[in-house]
Amino acid sequence: MSHDNMLKYDNEMELYNMEDLFTSKNWSLIKNIPEHIIFNKKTNNYDYFEIFNDLTKINVTIPIKNSQYQYKTHFDNYIHAFEFVEFHLLNYES
Numbered sequence: 001m002s003h004d005n006m007l008k009y010d011n012e013m014e015l016y017n018m019e020d021l022f023t024s025k026n027w028s029l030i031k032n033i034p035e036h037i038i039f040n041k042k043t044n045n046y047d048y049f050e051i052f053n054d055l056t057k058i059n060v061t062i063p064i065k066n067s068q069y070q071y072k073t074h075f076d077n078y079i080h081a082f083e084f085v086e087f088h089l090l091n092y093e094s
Contacts, residue, residue, distance in 0.1 A: 018037075018039075018082065018085065018086070021086065021089065022039045022049070022089065025089065025093050026041065026042050026043065027039040027040065027041055027042065027049070027089075028040050028042055030048075031050075035052065035053035036050075036051070036052045036053070037050070037051050037052075038050045041063070046063075046068060047063035047092075048061070048063060048070070049061065049062055049063070049085055049088075049089065051081055051082075051085060057074040057075065057076060058074060058075045058076070058077065058078055058080075058081040059072065059073075059074045060072070060073055060074065060075065060081050060084055060085060062084075062085065062088045062089075062092075063092060065091070065092050
C-alpha cells in the first residue's frame with residue numbers, strides 16, 4: 001500500500017510510517033486517506049486503531065484488549081498521538 005497518504009507529523013510534515021509496525025503484528029491498513037487512517041486486526045474485525053485529524057485535534061481510537069469496546073481520546077499533535085498508539089499496540093500484542 002502506498003505511503004503517500006499516511007498521516008504526517010504536524011511540525012516537520014514528514015511521513016510517519018506506522019504501517020510496517022502494524023503489519024508485523026498482523027494488522028491491515030484498511031483506510032489510508034489524508035488525515036485519516038485505520039488499522040484493523042486481521043483475525044478480529046472488531047479491533048481497530050484509528051487516527052483522525054478533525055482540524056482542531058488528533059482523535060485516536062484504540063481497542064481494549066479482550067473486550068468488545070474501544071477507547072477514544074485526542075491529542076494536540078501527531079507525535080503524542082503516534083506514541084500513544086504505538087504504546088497501546090505493543091501492549092495489545094503482549
